[in-house]
Amino acid sequence: xxxxxxxxxxxxxxxxxxxxxxxxxxxxxxxxxxxxxxxxxxxxxxxxxxxxxxxxxxxxxxxxxxxxxxxxxxxxxxxxxxxxxxxxxxxxxxxxxxxxxxxxxxxxxxxxxxxxxxxxxxxxxxxxxxxxxxxxxxxxxxxxxxxxxxxxxxxxxxxxxxxxxxxxxxxxxxxxxxxxxxxxxxxxxxxxxxxxxxxxxxxxxxxxxxxxxx
Numbered sequence: 001x002x003x004x005x006x007x008x009x010x011x012x013x014x015x016x017x018x019x020x021x022x023x024x025x026x027x028x029x030x031x032x033x034x035x036x037x038x039x040x041x042x043x044x045x046x047x048x049x050x051x052x053x054x055x056x057x058x059x060x061x062x063x064x065x066x067x068x069x070x071x072x073x074x075x076x077x078x079x080x081x082x083x084x085x086x087x088x089x090x091x092x093x094x095x096x097x098x099x100x101x102x103x104x105x106x107x108x109x110x111x112x113x114x115x116x117x118x119x120x121x122x123x124x125x126x127x128x129x130x131x132x133x134x135x136x137x138x139x140x141x142x143x144x145x146x147x148x149x150x151x152x153x154x155x156x157x158x159x160x161x162x163x164x165x166x167x168x169x170x171x172x173x174x175x176x177x178x179x180x181x182x183x184x185x186x187x188x189x190x191x192x193x194x195x196x197x198x199x200x201x202x203x204x205x206x207x208x209x210x211x212x213x214x
Contacts, residue, residue, distance in 0.1 A: 008135065012067050015127040019061035022119030023054065025112055050163060051171045052156055053099070056091045057120045060128045063088055067135065082140045086207070087149040089132040090200050094153075096125030097199070098192060102174055132203075139211035146200045153196055157189055 027048050034044035048054055063085055066076040078084060099121040109117045160171060170176040174188045 009068065012064055012131060012135065015124075015131060016061060016064035016068060018119055018127065019057060019064055019124050022116050022124060023057055023061060025116040026054065026120065029113055029116065047171075050160065052091075052153070053095050053120050055156065056088065056095050057124055059088045060092050060124055064128070064131065067131075082137050082207075083145045083148070085132060085136045086141055086145070086203055087152065089129055089136075090149055090196065090203050091152060092125045092128050093199050093203075094192070094196050096121055097195065103172070106173065133206075133210075138207050141204045141207040143201075143204060145204070146197060149200055150193065150196060153193060161185075 027045075030048050031041055031044045034041055059079075063079050066079045069076055104121075157175070160175060161177065164170040164175075164177055168178060170178075173179070174192075175185050177185050180188070
């Protein structure tokens with residue numbers, strides 16, 4: 001039992017390191033690109049945190065870090081609640097699926113950008129879902145939690161529309177209002193939200209199935 005606990009902790013530590021590494025590499029690349037053209041570094045930070053991928057990977061890294069931290073705090077207790085960790089699991093699953101279906105074919109990153117891309121879109125979704133399966137307590141999720149979970153993507157969508165209206169720039173091509181128009185953007189967003197809800201239902205179903213097995 002002790003060996004199993006130690007091995008699990010080491011796996012979580014590796015996942016947390018990889019999570020922060022992917023975010024750090026991506027931040028460096030964005031800030032370096034801005035610095036190279038003498039653009040605002042503050043604007044680079046705003047751009048960095050305007051991606052759903054970055055925000056969700058940050059939440060993933062925070063949860064994994066909280067799992068490793070023994071010191072009790074309100075933040076640690078909140079992030080390690082099953083419904084909160086499960087919401088983040090749904091979000092990072094959406095990141096991986098949406099990237100593979102909608103974005104991967106649009107560009108071919110190389111070098112450090114390829115590494116950051118793989119870590120945030122492929123490696124971390126898989127690792128966090130494994131963490132959710134083995135480490136997050138099961139049996140407390142309910143359908144009503146989905147109403148809370150969708151607040152995150154809805155608020156994000158509202159933010160990127162507002163930011164895009166002000167700056168005429170959008171983080172993802174499928175929500176580019178200037179090119180697609182509001183009707184098509186809302187259709188695209190509705191499809192993504194439906195996918196989010198579908199994955200949420202799957203996570204709740206797996207939670208109940210795991211509980212019934214025990």
